[in-house]
Amino acid sequence: MTSILNQHEDYQQAQEAYGFPLIIKQLLNRAKIASTDQTISYANKVTYTYAEFFKRVNRLANVLKNMGLQAGDVVAVMDWDSHRYLEAYFAVPMSGMILQTVNVRLAEDKVLYTINHAKPKALLLNAEFEPMAKNYRHEAPSIEKIVWLDDTGFDDAKYAGDDIKNDTKTEQVSMPDYVEGEYEAMLAAASDAFDFPDFDENTIATTFYTSGTTGDPKGVFFTHRQIVLQTLASTLASALNAEGQGARYNDVYMPMTPLFHVHAWCWPYGATMIGLKQVYPGRYLAPTLVDLIEQHKVTLSHGVPAILQMLLKEMAARGRKFEGLKLLLGGSKLNEGLAKAAIESGIEFMSGFGMSESCPVLSRAVFDDKTDSMEMKEQLNYRCLSGSPIMLVSMEIWDENGKALPMDGESTGELVIRAPWLTQSYFKNPDAGNELWRGGWMHTQDIACITSDGTLSITDRLKDVIKSGGEWVSSLEVETILSFHPSVADVAVIGVPHERWGECPLALVVLKPEYTDTKADDILALGHQAVEKGHLPKYGVPSEIKFLAEMPRTSVGKLDKKRMRIMCAEKLI
Amino acid sequence: MTSILNQHEDYQQAQEAYGFPLIIKQLLNRAKIASTDQTISYANKVTYTYAEFFKRVNRLANVLKNMGLQAGDVVAVMDWDSHRYLEAYFAVPMSGMILQTVNVRLAEDKVLYTINHAKPKALLLNAEFEPMAKNYRHEAPSIEKIVWLDDTGFDDAKYAGDDIKNDTKTEQVSMPDYVEGEYEAMLAAASDAFDFPDFDENTIATTFYTSGTTGDPKGVFFTHRQIVLQTLASTLASALNAEGQGARYNDVYMPMTPLFHVHAWCWPYGATMIGLKQVYPGRYLAPTLVDLIEQHKVTLSHGVPAILQMLLKEMAARGRKFEGLKLLLGGSKLNEGLAKAAIESGIEFMSGFGMSESCPVLSRAVFDDKTDSMEMKEQLNYRCLSGSPIMLVSMEIWDENGKALPMDGESTGELVIRAPWLTQSYFKNPDAGNELWRGGWMHTQDIACITSDGTLSITDRLKDVIKSGGEWVSSLEVETILSFHPSVADVAVIGVPHERWGECPLALVVLKPEYTDTKADDILALGHQAVEKGHLPKYGVPSEIKFLAEMPRTSVGKLDKKRMRIMCAEKLI
Incomplete structure (x- = not known):
């Protein structure tokens, strides 16, 4: 039995007459x-x-x-x-x-x-x-x-x-x-x-x-x-x-x-x-x-x-x-x-x-x-870190099979979301839209973990993930460590093919003008220190550093890792 | 011609699949x-x-x-x-x-x-x-x-x-x-x-x-x-x-x-x-x-x-x-x-x-x-004063003919509103609901003016309600109760300022000629009885009764409560 309140006809009419669209x-x-x-x-x-x-x-x-x-x-x-x-x-x-x-x-x-x-x-x-x-x-x-x-x-x-x-x-x-x-x-x-x-x-x-x-x-x-x-x-x-x-x-x-x-x-x-x-x-x-x-x-x-x-x-x-x-x-x-x-x-x-x-x-x-x-x-x-979900936003971390992982600050997987303001598809591209909404949640293609107090940590882009010897390396983590070197103006870490490990991290660095004689080993030393302190796995230390005059970025200022990978593959840097 | 974006079928389907109700x-x-x-x-x-x-x-x-x-x-x-x-x-x-x-x-x-x-x-x-x-x-x-x-x-x-x-x-x-x-x-x-x-x-x-x-x-x-x-x-x-x-x-x-x-x-x-x-x-x-x-x-x-x-x-x-x-x-x-x-x-x-x-x-x-x-x-x-409208709220000040008055801090009329969270009617009382929504705006029955910087000043109630300790006292109800006393020829209840409760009810009474020696407490006893019987909240009992020879009334014979309040404020009664 539904309540008379829900069947109230005047209410339905009023809803139409006095409704207030969110426009x-x-x-x-x-x-x-x-x-x-x-x-x-x-x-x-x-x-x-x-x-x-x-x-x-x-x-x-x-x-x-x-x-x-x-x-x-x-x-x-x-x-x-x-x-x-x-x-x-x-x-x-x-x-x-x-x-x-x-x-x-x-x-x-x-x-x-x-x-x-x-x-x-x-x-x-x-x-x-x-x-x-x-x-x-x-x-x-x-x-x-x-x-x-x-x-x-x-x-x-x-x-x-x-x-x-x-x-x-x-x-x-x-x-x-x-x-x-x-x-x-x-x-x-x-x-x-x-x-x-x-x-x-x-x-x-x-x-x-x-x-x-x-x-x-x-x-x-x-x-x-x-x-x-x-x-x-x-x-x-x-x-x-x-x-x-x-x-x-x-x-x-x-x-x-x-x-x-x-x-x-x-x-x-x-x-x-x-x-x-x-x-x-x-x-x-x-x-x-x-x-x-x-x-x-x-x-x-x-x-x-x-x-x-x-x-x-x-x-x-x-x-x-x-x-x-x-x-x-x-x-x-x-x-x-x-x-x-x-x-x-x-x-x-x-x-x-x-x-x-x-x-x-x-x-x-x-x-x-x-x-x-x-x-x-x-x-x-x-x-x-990236703060905690704003009002009305639902977040989950999914493993590769679409299973929700615990929010323990350790479990890492793809961030998926539900919220009242997500694009419902891509325009004239329903296939990509369906892919975006696989399983009824919007897929961010970002790899993240969430702490027990709800703080979001994005560790990588799904497509920028580096997999070395079967283990994930967080390029953002390596970038953070290297950014502490006084000579580093800008840094990006990408995965490059490696015979033994499948992939290994490689760092691209823009030096500050007053530090142009800095050597790669000086900067990599920070990576080795991080390994000694247990902050980074051994395979997280870049195999190589390449110095650039300017960092490739997208039109909105993001690191353009796709271009970087191409530049490396074609030996342009 | 409507845009292809609005005709986009996948979007309509997606809306249903990925919609996010505000619940x-x-x-x-x-x-x-x-x-x-x-x-x-x-x-x-x-x-x-x-x-x-x-x-x-x-x-x-x-x-x-x-x-x-x-x-x-x-x-x-x-x-x-x-x-x-x-x-x-x-x-x-x-x-x-x-x-x-x-x-x-x-x-x-x-x-x-x-x-x-x-x-x-x-x-x-x-x-x-x-x-x-x-x-x-x-x-x-x-x-x-x-x-x-x-x-x-x-x-x-x-x-x-x-x-x-x-x-x-x-x-x-x-x-x-x-x-x-x-x-x-x-x-x-x-x-x-x-x-x-x-x-x-x-x-x-x-x-x-x-x-x-x-x-x-x-x-x-x-x-x-x-x-x-x-x-x-x-x-x-x-x-x-x-x-x-x-x-x-x-x-x-x-x-x-x-x-x-x-x-x-x-x-x-x-x-x-x-x-x-x-x-x-x-x-x-x-x-x-x-x-x-x-x-x-x-x-x-x-x-x-x-x-x-x-x-x-x-x-x-x-x-x-x-x-x-x-x-x-x-x-x-x-x-x-x-x-x-x-x-x-x-x-x-x-x-x-x-x-x-x-x-x-x-x-x-x-x-x-x-x-x-x-x-x-x-x-x-x-x-x-009462602050300014919160997000999404529309306010107007209407004169008696439903015409919007300027927000100049002077023009005074009834405050009417539109917002996404107003009751759409009264439950099982559509007539009162329609009255509430006269002209498509919700009538607050409050008299107000709004300054040019949007600050709302409520100056009066449209009707003569009494608000005591945050709760409304129905003057009609109190009048009805007191009117049962044999000595009462005419009675009006108005709100007068009260230090603690904001307002409290005060009764004006015209006695029947044969009862001119009736005491206020005799009449108030009816109020106390009503409280005991659960017909009236405690704060509904008038704080005082003032006796008049004649009740102030408007030209059409209605109780003139505005005049009564002025008489009380100026201590004319």
């Missing part, structure tokens, strides 16, 4: 009432209030509508991080359209592949990428409407750093005749009133492509509901951290993960939902980023370790330190050397884990009384 | 991995770990199942705040059943009314309320199974405060033969494994009754989805507050809004989701509450102003202060005198607004740089 426009509800005077800046070019932002979102929706676009159409954006991008984050999906955030740092043919694959009907195009778009136009494109974005209309005189101005300013490209018009002019001409409708929260809001390491980029996609839930849970996990280490109402936010990269981890949605003061930095150049952090007193940001490294180097060159900048880290694992340098430079960083397929945040470092009382060595170790 | 069991995901060693205490009687808690939730689900209960059945709880209640918060709705949180502080006939109306099939009954249940059993009850809850099995010797022990201990009532068994014994006998299924997130999870202003209590009900979303948004709004004033991972949580009162504002769900150390205080007695706060180093709680007043008085009597206890306030408006006393006593309080119909939290005070720099006078004023 992106609802993320604006609080800010529309509480943050109308708060400001949003595009570098030092433009600053306006949230009140103005809301009007501009309406104007952009009218521009899209006036161009004949309809719900379901894909609208692509090729831009650096700007106020325009933030406006598109809201206006496009709130119009029922799908926002394609094009990764402009991929190789040109990959960029064009992602556009040809998603088939956007309109493109918001930064002048800087016009050559790419021009090439695309020869291939029977889906794009019918192009809106021209450039920075020439802004008053650069307001901007303090002269050399930076030259850096950020692109060579003047005049507006081609095939575009609909210039963004600012089109917004100015459009009405600032728009009535965004309610619709099904399972409508797709965004799509973008994983840079992938093999084959063509794969498209992932997220619904309104997924983005709203990720935004709530991810901001909450960050806000609960102890004093000095959490997101707060008085933060000044600036992204340092590009807006084309997994929605900048949904923080532009989160910052707007909370009503924070926001700064969008344009293209990521170390001097610009540090200038903006200092001038706007930025307190909250996020990025990959490579960005952190860039910031530290720039600040060191200025002979100054950060003043407790809170930096959410992810993308790849931090090594303890970098962690120590960050702490010494006044950055409070919070590691986490996520991926393109997961919207992205799945775990975040927790700071509480326990972490507060940790000594430096223990703290460094903790801070280089 | 209460998902609130446990994080704690199950990250907080297994954290503890939950019932006063100083029981302390166990989350690992044990999860097992006990499974055991309780098995107890319910073994009693023959099924999804859709209503399970009522009559208990003070205990670990058992927390277990029921999860096990009952996670089993697909509906948790009825019975307000045991209502008059007995109202309690029985709410049970007869919701028709629970099972009741978890604290021994203390056995007399009430016994009476109910004479009325052809829906309840088939009763589980007996008492505190006699716990080792009270562990508890430090002797006098408090006597306070909290109820007179021993032996277990009646009509019950199924004793809670702890039944849990011990049940399996600690239970596989909670996924189901539709719009399934009703909880129901309870508003004490109402007129007539019978009205039932509200909330779905799993609504509770999950309220929990996320409400904890987030609290966590974002500035240093010293926000919810944190290192908080120790104890409720001081009863678990039968709007799910204790969903904080038992929130605290468990986050994985906080938790303390459940049993019945609210000032010495017990302060003892527990001091002994367990409680840092985070919530309550109505009357509870705050109780705490301050008790702590003052001990000659000590609180150490920055963070107290979320709501229920009725704080006055500045109490606010000042709270600050001086070391309590960081955060005002907010909500109601039974809204799950409940809709707004919460924001603390940021602006509030940090306020002087005391300004700060007191700010802290007595």
Whole structure:
């Protein structure tokens, strides 16, 4: 017998009448009432209030509508991080359209592949990428409407750093005749009133492509509901951290993960939902980023370790330190050397884990009384792990047969997840989608263990795993050990074929400029010490070190181990 | 033309296969991995770990199942705040059943009314309320199974405060033969494994009754989805507050809004989701509450102003202060005198607004740089307002014609809301439900204005309810009771300010000419009789009676309570 409460007809009708879909426009509800005077800046070019932002979102929706676009159409954006991008984050999906955030740092043919694959009907195009778009136009494109974005209309005189101005300013490209018009002019001409409708929260809001390491980029996609839930849970996990280490109402936010990269981890949605003061930095150049952090007193940001490294180097060159900048880290694992340098430079960083397929945040470092009382060595170790699952996230560690292993800090296997914000497949690639979701859990292809207090330790990528003499070697562990050598600026460890052991680890190292005469054995000595202390098995010591001038990285700054393995195989290094 | 992304069949299939309903069991995901060693205490009687808690939730689900209960059945709880209640918060709705949180502080006939109306099939009954249940059993009850809850099995010797022990201990009532068994014994006998299924997130999870202003209590009900979303948004709004004033991972949580009162504002769900150390205080007695706060180093709680007043008085009597206890306030408006006393006593309080119909939290005070720099006078004023809307909440101020008024801190009208967690109607009372949702927005029946920075100021009740100690007193009901006295020609009951309870009822009476020598106590005796009979709560008896020659009425002959309140305030009567 089911309860009368569940059969209550009026309730069913009311549900339809008063239902409240989790759609992106609802993320604006609080800010529309509480943050109308708060400001949003595009570098030092433009600053306006949230009140103005809301009007501009309406104007952009009218521009899209006036161009004949309809719900379901894909609208692509090729831009650096700007106020325009933030406006598109809201206006496009709130119009029922799908926002394609094009990764402009991929190789040109990959960029064009992602556009040809998603088939956007309109493109918001930064002048800087016009050559790419021009090439695309020869291939029977889906794009019918192009809106021209450039920075020439802004008053650069307001901007303090002269050399930076030259850096950020692109060579003047005049507006081609095939575009609909210039963004600012089109917004100015459009009405600032728009009535965004309610619709099904399972409508797709965004799509973008994983840079992938093999084959063509794969498209992932997220619904309104997924983005709203990720935004709530991810901001909450960050806000609960102890004093000095959490997101707060008085933060000044600036992204340092590009807006084309997994929605900048949904923080532009989160910052707007909370009503924070926001700064969008344009293209990521170390001097610009540090200038903006200092001038706007930025307190909250996020990025990959490579960005952190860039910031530290720039600040060191200025002979100054950060003043407790809170930096959410992810993308790849931090090594303890970098962690120590960050702490010494006044950055409070919070590691986490996520991926393109997961919207992205799945775990975040927790700071509480326990972490507060940790000594430096223990703290460094903790801070280089990947935090614990954020609200609503389920995690398991599976062995090769899909059996869940205990969370004991020792058992290691593939991390699989369930959460309300995971891509449900790959776009037009159901086989890869089914593979991703084998057994009803999303496969991260990361090898991990979880401690009994829930801290996630990623030990390797499934495909980067080194298997030596039948045993796994954690490349991340070896990288961490070698990173402590004073001469090492950057280090990567990969597996290379070995006659006897199947595979053995090999290290690629970039030396700091002042240490170019360092010998391989000096660095490997750290590996041998680690073996003596029982921190590393004998077969974990690299067979060889190769020195490089620059570390091969993917477009999003991750170590490109696939390319490294090819370079080694083809004896290019 | 809709985009191919929206037509993507694999996506639709995947949605079904990999969907993730927002159901209460998902609130446990994080704690199950990250907080297994954290503890939950019932006063100083029981302390166990989350690992044990999860097992006990499974055991309780098995107890319910073994009693023959099924999804859709209503399970009522009559208990003070205990670990058992927390277990029921999860096990009952996670089993697909509906948790009825019975307000045991209502008059007995109202309690029985709410049970007869919701028709629970099972009741978890604290021994203390056995007399009430016994009476109910004479009325052809829906309840088939009763589980007996008492505190006699716990080792009270562990508890430090002797006098408090006597306070909290109820007179021993032996277990009646009509019950199924004793809670702890039944849990011990049940399996600690239970596989909670996924189901539709719009399934009703909880129901309870508003004490109402007129007539019978009205039932509200909330779905799993609504509770999950309220929990996320409400904890987030609290966590974002500035240093010293926000919810944190290192908080120790104890409720001081009863678990039968709007799910204790969903904080038992929130605290468990986050994985906080938790303390459940049993019945609210000032010495017990302060003892527990001091002994367990409680840092985070919530309550109505009357509870705050109780705490301050008790702590003052001990000659000590609180150490920055963070107290979320709501229920009725704080006055500045109490606010000042709270600050001086070391309590960081955060005002907010909500109601039974809204799950409940809709707004919460924001603390940021602006509030940090306020002087005391300004700060007191700010802290007595009701904060700003939390995430996802839409608010408007409507005039009598349903027109939205500007948010300028001056325009005053009825506060109407939209949010994802509002009751969709009143249970078996669709007319009242439709009235609640007039024009597609939920009507709070509160008169308010909102400043341009989004701070909500509740200025009045739309109707003339009286709120005493956080509970509503129905003036109509009190009027009806007093009107039975032979001397009374006309009677009106209004709320007047009361130092301890916020408000208390005061009666205005016009005597019949032949009874002009009637004394106030003669008439109040009817009130006391009604209390004894369980028709009126104690706080419903007017503090005072004022005699008038003529009753103030509006032009259409209705009682003019506004004018009455002014006359009282200005001491004209």
